[in-house]
Amino acid sequence: YGPVAGTDYRDNQLRFSLLCQAALEAPRILSLNNNPYFSGPYGEDVVFVCNDWHTGPLSCYLKSNYQSHGIYRDATAFCIHNISYQGRFAFSDYPELNLPERFKSSFDFIDG
Numbered sequence: 001y002g003p004v005a006g007t008d009y010r011d012n013q014l015r016f017s018l019l020c021q022a023a024l025e026a027p028r029i030l031s032l033n034n035n036p037y038f039s040g041p042y043g044e045d046v047v048f049v050c051n052d053w054h055t056g057p058l059s060c061y062l063k064s065n066y067q068s069h070g071i072y073r074d075a076t077a078f079c080i081h082n083i084s085y086q087g088r089f090a091f092s093d094y095p096e097l098n099l100p101e102r103f104k105s106s107f108d109f110i111d112g
Helices: 012-029 057-069 091-097 101-107
Strands: none
Touching (some): 012 057, 012 091, 057 101
8 A cells, every 4th residue: 555564655546546436437337248147337337445544535536526426326335354454644635535524524533
């Protein structure tokens, strides 16, 4: 998750934000032809498993950018298996996530 154990890359919030946004778009646009019974985009028949903070923002993107427009209405899942990965970054970087202000408190962390 960073260049040295115990440290993060300075732009991890952008890296994982992009991962989340790509994961939401992929089922809708990628033609997956490796199944003899199915080919084409999966559409909305998917389950997203968000594992720790790295994919945690997916739930926020899902709610604000998709479900509010009637897309992926029944989709979400979240799992925390290792609480030590907090995804800490400066609140001043929050606008870079391109999420509504109402989700900002979801990224708040009080140490101690």
